[in-house]
Amino acid sequence: MTRVINGIRIEEHTDQLYIRFPFALKDLFRASFKTSKWDSSAKAWTVKATTANKNKVAAWSATAEGAAADAVTLEETPFAEADLAKLRRDVARARQDIAAQRERAAAARAESARLTALFIELRKEVEAVRSDAAAAADELHAARQPALALCDELGVGAAIRTLAWFARKSIVLKADKGEFYAACQKLDAAHAEILGRLELNVPGLKLLGDVSVNRLDRLRELLALYEDDVLRGIDAD
Template identity: 30%
Template structure:
Protein backbone atom coordinates (compact mmCIF):
# COMPACT_ATOMS: atom_id res chain seq x y z
CA UNK A 1 0.00 0.00 0.00
CA UNK A 2 1.40 3.44 -1.01
CA UNK A 3 1.23 6.13 1.67
CA UNK A 4 -1.12 8.78 0.38
CA UNK A 5 -1.34 12.40 1.50
CA UNK A 6 -4.34 14.52 0.69
CA UNK A 7 -4.92 18.26 1.19
CA UNK A 8 -8.10 18.95 3.14
CA UNK A 9 -9.73 22.13 4.50
CA UNK A 10 -8.29 21.67 7.98
CA UNK A 11 -4.82 20.67 6.83
CA UNK A 12 -3.77 17.27 5.52
CA UNK A 13 -5.09 13.71 5.59
CA UNK A 14 -2.86 10.67 5.57
CA UNK A 15 -3.66 7.12 4.48
CA UNK A 16 -1.21 4.33 5.38
CA UNK A 17 -1.07 0.73 6.67
CA UNK A 18 -2.36 0.14 10.18
CA UNK A 19 1.04 -1.18 11.30
CA UNK A 20 2.51 2.35 10.90
CA UNK A 21 -0.05 3.86 13.26
CA UNK A 22 2.16 3.90 16.37
CA UNK A 23 5.06 5.44 14.49
CA UNK A 24 2.74 8.04 12.95
CA UNK A 25 1.19 9.01 16.30
CA UNK A 26 4.62 9.24 17.90
CA UNK A 27 5.64 11.67 15.16
CA UNK A 28 2.35 13.61 14.99
CA UNK A 29 1.07 13.73 18.53
CA UNK A 30 -1.80 16.09 17.68
CA UNK A 31 -3.05 14.02 14.75
CA UNK A 32 -6.69 12.99 14.91
CA UNK A 33 -8.34 9.84 13.58
CA UNK A 34 -11.37 10.40 11.35
CA UNK A 35 -13.35 7.22 11.91
CA UNK A 36 -15.95 8.13 9.30
CA UNK A 37 -13.43 8.61 6.47
CA UNK A 38 -10.91 6.12 7.88
CA UNK A 39 -7.92 8.48 7.82
CA UNK A 40 -5.52 10.41 10.04
CA UNK A 41 -5.67 14.20 9.89
CA UNK A 42 -3.03 16.84 10.81
CA UNK A 43 -3.04 20.62 10.80
CA UNK A 44 -1.84 22.82 7.88
CA UNK A 45 1.58 23.49 9.46
CA UNK A 46 2.42 19.74 9.45
CA UNK A 47 2.34 19.34 5.67
CA UNK A 48 6.09 19.42 5.01
CA UNK A 49 6.90 17.19 7.96
CA UNK A 50 4.14 14.83 6.81
CA UNK A 51 5.71 14.59 3.36
CA UNK A 52 9.09 13.80 4.89
CA UNK A 53 7.55 11.13 7.12
CA UNK A 54 5.71 9.63 4.17
CA UNK A 55 8.91 9.46 2.12
CA UNK A 56 10.78 7.73 4.93
CA UNK A 57 7.90 5.41 5.86
CA UNK A 58 7.06 4.36 2.28
CA UNK A 59 9.62 1.59 2.27
CA UNK A 60 8.20 0.23 5.51
CA UNK A 61 4.68 0.47 4.08
CA UNK A 62 5.72 -1.51 1.00
CA UNK A 63 7.43 -4.11 3.16
CA UNK A 64 4.31 -4.42 5.30
CA UNK A 65 2.19 -4.81 2.19
CA UNK A 66 4.50 -7.45 0.73
CA UNK A 67 4.51 -9.31 4.02
CA UNK A 68 0.71 -9.20 4.15
CA UNK A 69 0.50 -10.43 0.57
CA UNK A 70 2.98 -13.20 1.31
CA UNK A 71 0.99 -14.18 4.39
CA UNK A 72 -2.21 -14.12 2.38
CA UNK A 73 -0.60 -16.25 -0.30
CA UNK A 74 0.49 -18.81 2.29
CA UNK A 75 -3.01 -18.89 3.72
CA UNK A 76 -4.48 -19.33 0.26
CA UNK A 77 -1.99 -22.08 -0.47
CA UNK A 78 -2.78 -23.83 2.81
CA UNK A 79 -6.49 -23.57 2.10
CA UNK A 80 -6.01 -24.95 -1.40
CA UNK A 81 -3.96 -27.82 -0.03
CA UNK A 82 -6.62 -28.57 2.57
CA UNK A 83 -9.32 -28.53 -0.09
CA UNK A 84 -7.23 -30.77 -2.34
CA UNK A 85 -6.64 -33.19 0.52
CA UNK A 86 -10.40 -33.32 1.18
CA UNK A 87 -11.11 -33.84 -2.51
CA UNK A 88 -8.54 -36.63 -2.71
CA UNK A 89 -10.07 -38.18 0.42
CA UNK A 90 -13.53 -38.00 -1.13
CA UNK A 91 -12.19 -39.54 -4.34
CA UNK A 92 -10.57 -42.40 -2.42
CA UNK A 93 -13.77 -42.97 -0.43
CA UNK A 94 -15.79 -42.96 -3.66
CA UNK A 95 -13.36 -45.41 -5.25
CA UNK A 96 -13.63 -47.69 -2.22
CA UNK A 97 -17.42 -47.55 -2.36
CA UNK A 98 -17.29 -48.23 -6.09
CA UNK A 99 -14.99 -51.21 -5.53
CA UNK A 100 -17.25 -52.59 -2.80
CA UNK A 101 -20.33 -52.13 -4.98
CA UNK A 102 -18.56 -53.88 -7.85
CA UNK A 103 -17.55 -56.71 -5.50
CA UNK A 104 -21.11 -57.09 -4.21
CA UNK A 105 -22.47 -57.02 -7.77
CA UNK A 106 -20.01 -59.73 -8.78
CA UNK A 107 -20.92 -61.82 -5.74
CA UNK A 108 -24.59 -61.35 -6.59
CA UNK A 109 -23.97 -62.35 -10.21
CA UNK A 110 -22.03 -65.43 -9.08
CA UNK A 111 -24.78 -66.33 -6.60
CA UNK A 112 -27.43 -65.94 -9.30
CA UNK A 113 -25.42 -68.10 -11.68
CA UNK A 114 -25.01 -70.72 -8.94
CA UNK A 115 -28.73 -70.51 -8.17
CA UNK A 116 -29.59 -70.93 -11.86
CA UNK A 117 -27.32 -73.98 -12.05
CA UNK A 118 -28.92 -75.41 -8.91
CA UNK A 119 -32.41 -74.80 -10.33
CA UNK A 120 -31.41 -76.45 -13.58
CA UNK A 121 -29.94 -79.41 -11.70
CA UNK A 122 -33.09 -79.66 -9.58
CA UNK A 123 -35.28 -79.53 -12.68
CA UNK A 124 -33.21 -82.28 -14.27
CA UNK A 125 -33.31 -84.38 -11.10
CA UNK A 126 -37.06 -83.93 -10.82
CA UNK A 127 -37.49 -84.87 -14.46
CA UNK A 128 -35.32 -87.95 -13.93
CA UNK A 129 -37.27 -88.84 -10.79
CA UNK A 130 -40.54 -88.40 -12.66
CA UNK A 131 -39.31 -90.71 -15.39
CA UNK A 132 -38.28 -93.32 -12.81
CA UNK A 133 -41.64 -92.96 -11.08
CA UNK A 134 -43.42 -93.40 -14.40
CA UNK A 135 -41.37 -96.50 -15.09
CA UNK A 136 -42.15 -97.85 -11.61
CA UNK A 137 -45.85 -97.06 -12.01
CA UNK A 138 -45.84 -98.83 -15.36
CA UNK A 139 -44.05 -101.84 -13.86
CA UNK A 140 -46.46 -102.09 -10.93
CA UNK A 141 -49.47 -101.55 -13.19
CA UNK A 142 -48.31 -104.42 -15.40
CA UNK A 143 -48.15 -106.74 -12.37
CA UNK A 144 -50.73 -105.46 -9.91
CA UNK A 145 -54.29 -104.19 -10.07
CA UNK A 146 -53.57 -100.61 -9.02
CA UNK A 147 -57.25 -99.73 -9.03
CA UNK A 148 -57.86 -102.48 -6.48
CA UNK A 149 -54.88 -101.24 -4.44
CA UNK A 150 -56.24 -97.70 -4.44
CA UNK A 151 -59.74 -98.77 -3.40
CA UNK A 152 -58.39 -101.03 -0.66
CA UNK A 153 -56.17 -98.25 0.63
CA UNK A 154 -59.16 -95.91 0.80
CA UNK A 155 -61.20 -98.58 2.64
CA UNK A 156 -58.45 -98.97 5.25
CA UNK A 157 -58.37 -95.22 5.82
CA UNK A 158 -62.17 -95.02 6.01
CA UNK A 159 -62.61 -97.85 8.53
CA UNK A 160 -59.58 -97.38 10.76
CA UNK A 161 -60.27 -96.21 14.29
CA UNK A 162 -63.93 -97.31 14.24
CA UNK A 163 -64.53 -99.63 17.19
CA UNK A 164 -67.13 -101.74 15.39
CA UNK A 165 -66.92 -105.33 14.19
CA UNK A 166 -68.13 -104.45 10.71
CA UNK A 167 -65.48 -101.74 10.36
CA UNK A 168 -62.75 -104.14 11.50
CA UNK A 169 -64.01 -106.70 8.96
CA UNK A 170 -63.93 -104.18 6.11
CA UNK A 171 -60.45 -103.00 7.17
CA UNK A 172 -59.05 -106.54 7.12
CA UNK A 173 -60.72 -107.38 3.81
CA UNK A 174 -59.08 -104.31 2.30
CA UNK A 175 -55.79 -105.37 3.87
CA UNK A 176 -56.12 -108.81 2.23
CA UNK A 177 -56.49 -107.12 -1.16
CA UNK A 178 -53.31 -105.16 -0.46
CA UNK A 179 -51.48 -108.34 0.50
CA UNK A 180 -52.79 -110.18 -2.58
CA UNK A 181 -51.59 -107.50 -4.94
CA UNK A 182 -48.27 -107.18 -3.12
CA UNK A 183 -47.75 -110.96 -3.51
CA UNK A 184 -48.05 -110.48 -7.26
CA UNK A 185 -45.36 -107.82 -7.12
CA UNK A 186 -43.15 -110.05 -4.98
CA UNK A 187 -43.58 -112.88 -7.46
CA UNK A 188 -42.22 -110.48 -10.07
CA UNK A 189 -39.15 -109.93 -7.87
CA UNK A 190 -40.00 -106.60 -6.24
CA UNK A 191 -41.29 -105.31 -2.93
CA UNK A 192 -43.22 -102.06 -2.32
CA UNK A 193 -42.42 -100.01 0.75
CA UNK A 194 -45.95 -98.64 0.99
CA UNK A 195 -47.76 -101.93 0.36
CA UNK A 196 -45.58 -103.69 2.90
CA UNK A 197 -46.55 -101.12 5.51
CA UNK A 198 -50.25 -101.39 4.74
CA UNK A 199 -50.39 -105.20 4.86
CA UNK A 200 -48.64 -105.24 8.23
CA UNK A 201 -50.70 -102.52 9.91
CA UNK A 202 -52.61 -103.46 13.06
CA UNK A 203 -56.24 -102.36 12.91
CA UNK A 204 -56.23 -101.84 16.68
CA UNK A 205 -53.12 -99.60 16.65
CA UNK A 206 -54.22 -96.69 14.50
CA UNK A 207 -52.17 -94.41 16.76
CA UNK A 208 -49.10 -96.11 15.30
CA UNK A 209 -50.35 -97.74 12.09
CA UNK A 210 -52.24 -94.97 10.31
CA UNK A 211 -53.07 -95.87 6.72
CA UNK A 212 -53.54 -92.20 5.91
CA UNK A 213 -49.80 -91.50 6.19
CA UNK A 214 -48.97 -94.01 3.43
CA UNK A 215 -48.80 -92.09 0.15
CA UNK A 216 -48.85 -93.08 -3.49
CA UNK A 217 -45.13 -92.26 -3.60
CA UNK A 218 -44.58 -94.77 -0.78
CA UNK A 219 -46.45 -97.44 -2.76
CA UNK A 220 -44.38 -96.66 -5.87
CA UNK A 221 -41.15 -96.92 -3.89
CA UNK A 222 -40.05 -100.41 -4.81
CA UNK A 223 -36.84 -102.37 -4.44
CA UNK A 224 -35.69 -105.51 -6.15
CA UNK A 225 -35.72 -108.65 -4.05
CA UNK A 226 -32.30 -110.21 -3.76
CA UNK A 227 -32.12 -113.73 -5.25
Protein backbone atom coordinates in the same frame (compact mmCIF):
# COMPACT_ATOMS: atom_id res chain seq x y z
CA MET B 1 -45.58 4.03 5.43
CA THR B 2 -42.18 4.00 3.74
CA ARG B 3 -39.09 6.02 4.67
CA VAL B 4 -35.65 6.19 3.08
CA ILE B 5 -32.67 7.23 5.23
CA ASN B 6 -29.15 7.23 3.75
CA GLY B 7 -30.31 4.80 1.05
CA ILE B 8 -31.87 2.45 3.62
CA ARG B 9 -35.53 1.75 2.88
CA ILE B 10 -37.84 1.25 5.86
CA GLU B 11 -41.43 0.05 5.37
CA GLU B 12 -43.79 0.12 8.34
CA HIS B 13 -46.57 -2.47 8.46
CA THR B 14 -49.04 -3.30 11.20
CA ASP B 15 -46.77 -5.62 13.14
CA GLN B 16 -43.48 -5.65 11.22
CA LEU B 17 -40.81 -3.27 9.95
CA TYR B 18 -39.27 -4.25 6.60
CA ILE B 19 -35.70 -2.91 6.17
CA ARG B 20 -33.73 -3.08 2.91
CA PHE B 21 -30.08 -1.98 2.70
CA PRO B 22 -26.80 -2.80 0.89
CA PHE B 23 -25.34 -6.24 1.60
CA ALA B 24 -22.24 -4.68 3.18
CA LEU B 25 -24.39 -3.59 6.16
CA LYS B 26 -25.83 -7.07 6.90
CA ASP B 27 -23.44 -7.97 9.73
CA LEU B 28 -23.74 -4.52 11.29
CA PHE B 29 -27.54 -4.75 11.16
CA ARG B 30 -27.60 -8.26 12.60
CA ALA B 31 -25.33 -7.15 15.44
CA SER B 32 -27.75 -4.35 16.30
CA PHE B 33 -30.97 -6.33 15.79
CA LYS B 34 -30.31 -9.87 16.98
CA THR B 35 -33.98 -10.93 16.73
CA SER B 36 -34.29 -9.81 13.10
CA LYS B 37 -35.32 -12.31 10.44
CA TRP B 38 -34.83 -12.50 6.69
CA ASP B 39 -38.03 -12.56 4.62
CA SER B 40 -37.05 -14.21 1.32
CA SER B 41 -40.35 -13.37 -0.40
CA ALA B 42 -40.12 -9.67 0.48
CA LYS B 43 -36.29 -9.68 0.15
CA ALA B 44 -36.00 -7.64 3.32
CA TRP B 45 -34.98 -7.97 6.95
CA THR B 46 -37.84 -7.77 9.46
CA VAL B 47 -38.23 -6.76 13.10
CA LYS B 48 -41.32 -6.24 15.23
CA ALA B 49 -42.95 -2.84 14.67
CA THR B 50 -42.58 -1.63 18.25
CA THR B 51 -41.93 2.04 19.04
CA ALA B 52 -38.51 1.13 20.41
CA ASN B 53 -37.60 -0.69 17.21
CA LYS B 54 -38.85 2.16 15.02
CA ASN B 55 -36.61 4.62 16.88
CA LYS B 56 -33.69 2.22 16.90
CA VAL B 57 -33.97 1.54 13.15
CA ALA B 58 -34.14 5.26 12.41
CA ALA B 59 -31.07 5.94 14.56
CA TRP B 60 -29.19 3.02 13.02
CA SER B 61 -30.04 4.17 9.50
CA ALA B 62 -28.74 7.68 10.25
CA THR B 63 -25.32 6.32 11.23
CA ALA B 64 -25.14 3.43 8.75
CA GLU B 65 -23.81 5.47 5.79
CA GLY B 66 -20.37 5.83 7.36
CA ALA B 67 -20.33 2.19 8.39
CA ALA B 68 -21.15 1.16 4.83
CA ALA B 69 -18.26 3.23 3.51
CA ASP B 70 -15.93 1.64 6.07
CA ALA B 71 -17.14 -1.83 5.08
CA VAL B 72 -16.48 -1.13 1.40
CA THR B 73 -13.03 0.20 2.23
CA LEU B 74 -12.28 -2.90 4.29
CA GLU B 75 -13.43 -5.17 1.46
CA GLU B 76 -11.12 -3.38 -0.95
CA THR B 77 -8.07 -3.76 1.34
CA PRO B 78 -5.46 -6.03 -0.30
CA PHE B 79 -4.83 -9.45 1.24
CA ALA B 80 -2.21 -9.60 3.96
CA GLU B 81 0.49 -12.29 3.85
CA ALA B 82 -1.28 -14.17 6.66
CA ASP B 83 -4.46 -14.22 4.57
CA LEU B 84 -2.56 -15.64 1.60
CA ALA B 85 -0.95 -18.30 3.80
CA LYS B 86 -4.36 -19.31 5.14
CA LEU B 87 -5.70 -19.47 1.61
CA ARG B 88 -2.81 -21.71 0.57
CA ARG B 89 -3.51 -24.02 3.53
CA ASP B 90 -7.19 -24.14 2.60
CA VAL B 91 -6.32 -25.04 -0.99
CA ALA B 92 -3.89 -27.77 0.15
CA ARG B 93 -6.52 -29.19 2.52
CA ALA B 94 -9.11 -29.15 -0.25
CA ARG B 95 -6.71 -31.06 -2.53
CA GLN B 96 -6.13 -33.64 0.19
CA ASP B 97 -9.88 -34.05 0.64
CA ILE B 98 -10.34 -34.50 -3.11
CA ALA B 99 -7.57 -37.12 -3.21
CA ALA B 100 -9.13 -38.99 -0.29
CA GLN B 101 -12.54 -38.89 -1.97
CA ARG B 102 -11.00 -40.27 -5.17
CA GLU B 103 -9.41 -43.13 -3.19
CA ARG B 104 -12.73 -43.94 -1.54
CA ALA B 105 -14.49 -43.82 -4.91
CA ALA B 106 -11.90 -46.19 -6.41
CA ALA B 107 -12.31 -48.59 -3.47
CA ALA B 108 -16.09 -48.43 -3.84
CA ARG B 109 -15.84 -49.22 -7.56
CA ALA B 110 -13.56 -52.18 -6.84
CA GLU B 111 -15.94 -53.51 -4.18
CA SER B 112 -18.89 -53.05 -6.53
CA ALA B 113 -17.07 -55.02 -9.23
CA ARG B 114 -16.26 -57.80 -6.73
CA LEU B 115 -19.87 -58.03 -5.55
CA THR B 116 -21.14 -58.01 -9.13
CA ALA B 117 -18.85 -60.92 -10.06
CA LEU B 118 -19.95 -62.80 -6.93
CA PHE B 119 -23.61 -62.18 -7.79
CA ILE B 120 -23.07 -63.57 -11.30
CA GLU B 121 -21.42 -66.70 -9.91
CA LEU B 122 -24.19 -67.23 -7.36
CA ARG B 123 -26.82 -66.76 -10.04
CA LYS B 124 -25.11 -69.45 -12.14
CA GLU B 125 -25.13 -71.78 -9.12
CA VAL B 126 -28.83 -71.11 -8.50
CA GLU B 127 -29.62 -71.84 -12.15
CA ALA B 128 -27.63 -75.09 -11.93
CA VAL B 129 -29.49 -76.13 -8.76
CA ARG B 130 -32.82 -75.35 -10.40
CA SER B 131 -31.82 -77.39 -13.43
CA ASP B 132 -30.82 -80.34 -11.22
CA ALA B 133 -34.08 -80.05 -9.28
CA ALA B 134 -36.10 -80.04 -12.50
CA ALA B 135 -34.21 -83.09 -13.76
CA ALA B 136 -34.80 -84.90 -10.45
CA ALA B 137 -38.50 -84.04 -10.63
CA ASP B 138 -38.66 -85.43 -14.16
CA GLU B 139 -36.91 -88.62 -13.03
CA LEU B 140 -39.31 -89.02 -10.11
CA HIS B 141 -42.30 -88.43 -12.36
CA ALA B 142 -41.01 -91.02 -14.82
CA ALA B 143 -40.45 -93.50 -11.98
CA ARG B 144 -43.92 -92.96 -10.56
CA GLN B 145 -45.87 -93.64 -13.76
CA PRO B 146 -45.24 -97.41 -13.97
CA ALA B 147 -45.82 -97.71 -10.21
CA LEU B 148 -49.14 -95.87 -10.46
CA ALA B 149 -50.23 -98.08 -13.33
CA LEU B 150 -49.30 -101.19 -11.36
CA CYS B 151 -51.16 -99.88 -8.29
CA ASP B 152 -54.30 -99.55 -10.43
CA GLU B 153 -53.77 -103.06 -11.79
CA LEU B 154 -53.38 -104.53 -8.28
CA GLY B 155 -56.42 -102.75 -6.80
CA VAL B 156 -54.45 -100.58 -4.36
CA GLY B 157 -56.96 -97.74 -4.51
CA ALA B 158 -59.90 -99.96 -3.52
CA ALA B 159 -57.92 -101.45 -0.60
CA ILE B 160 -57.00 -97.99 0.70
CA ARG B 161 -60.64 -96.84 0.45
CA THR B 162 -61.65 -99.87 2.50
CA LEU B 163 -59.13 -99.02 5.22
CA ALA B 164 -60.23 -95.38 5.14
CA TRP B 165 -63.80 -96.55 5.80
CA PHE B 166 -62.63 -98.52 8.84
CA ALA B 167 -60.51 -95.56 10.04
CA ARG B 168 -63.67 -93.50 10.51
CA LYS B 169 -64.95 -96.00 13.10
CA SER B 170 -64.03 -96.30 16.76
CA ILE B 171 -63.58 -100.10 16.61
CA VAL B 172 -63.66 -102.88 14.00
CA LEU B 173 -66.33 -105.43 14.65
CA LYS B 174 -65.34 -109.09 14.68
CA ALA B 175 -67.46 -109.72 11.62
CA ASP B 176 -65.57 -107.06 9.69
CA LYS B 177 -62.04 -108.09 10.63
CA GLY B 178 -61.75 -110.43 7.65
CA GLU B 179 -62.44 -107.55 5.24
CA PHE B 180 -59.98 -105.32 7.16
CA TYR B 181 -57.13 -107.81 6.92
CA ALA B 182 -57.95 -108.67 3.30
CA ALA B 183 -57.35 -105.01 2.41
CA CYS B 184 -54.10 -105.04 4.39
CA GLN B 185 -52.92 -108.22 2.66
CA LYS B 186 -53.70 -106.71 -0.75
CA LEU B 187 -51.52 -103.68 0.06
CA ASP B 188 -48.73 -105.86 1.42
CA ALA B 189 -48.85 -108.00 -1.73
CA ALA B 190 -48.83 -104.87 -3.90
CA HIS B 191 -45.72 -103.66 -2.07
CA ALA B 192 -43.92 -106.93 -2.82
CA GLU B 193 -45.11 -106.96 -6.46
CA ILE B 194 -43.94 -103.40 -7.17
CA LEU B 195 -40.62 -104.10 -5.45
CA GLY B 196 -40.09 -107.24 -7.50
CA ARG B 197 -41.24 -105.96 -10.89
CA LEU B 198 -40.08 -102.34 -10.78
CA GLU B 199 -37.39 -102.45 -8.06
CA LEU B 200 -39.19 -99.59 -6.30
CA ASN B 201 -39.77 -99.55 -2.56
CA VAL B 202 -43.17 -98.03 -1.68
CA PRO B 203 -43.03 -97.67 2.13
CA GLY B 204 -46.62 -96.51 2.43
CA LEU B 205 -47.96 -99.79 1.08
CA LYS B 206 -45.82 -101.81 3.50
CA LEU B 207 -46.84 -99.73 6.52
CA LEU B 208 -50.54 -99.85 5.66
CA GLY B 209 -50.31 -103.59 4.96
CA ASP B 210 -48.84 -104.24 8.42
CA VAL B 211 -51.28 -102.10 10.45
CA SER B 212 -53.19 -103.87 13.25
CA VAL B 213 -56.97 -103.92 13.48
CA ASN B 214 -56.54 -102.76 17.09
CA ARG B 215 -54.53 -99.68 16.11
CA LEU B 216 -57.03 -97.52 14.25
CA ASP B 217 -55.20 -94.46 15.58
CA ARG B 218 -52.07 -95.66 13.76
CA LEU B 219 -54.17 -96.35 10.66
CA ARG B 220 -55.48 -92.79 10.67
CA GLU B 221 -51.93 -91.42 10.98
CA LEU B 222 -50.77 -93.49 7.99
CA LEU B 223 -53.76 -92.54 5.88
CA ALA B 224 -53.08 -88.87 6.61
CA LEU B 225 -49.68 -89.40 4.97
CA TYR B 226 -50.45 -91.83 2.16
CA GLU B 227 -54.15 -91.77 1.31
CA ASP B 228 -53.82 -88.97 -1.27
CA ASP B 229 -50.40 -90.14 -2.51
CA VAL B 230 -49.58 -93.73 -1.82
CA LEU B 231 -46.25 -93.36 -3.65
CA ARG B 232 -44.94 -90.68 -1.30
CA GLY B 233 -41.38 -91.51 -0.35
CA ILE B 234 -40.72 -94.13 -3.05
CA ASP B 235 -37.11 -95.01 -3.77
CA ALA B 236 -35.13 -97.54 -5.71
CA ASP B 237 -34.53 -100.72 -3.77
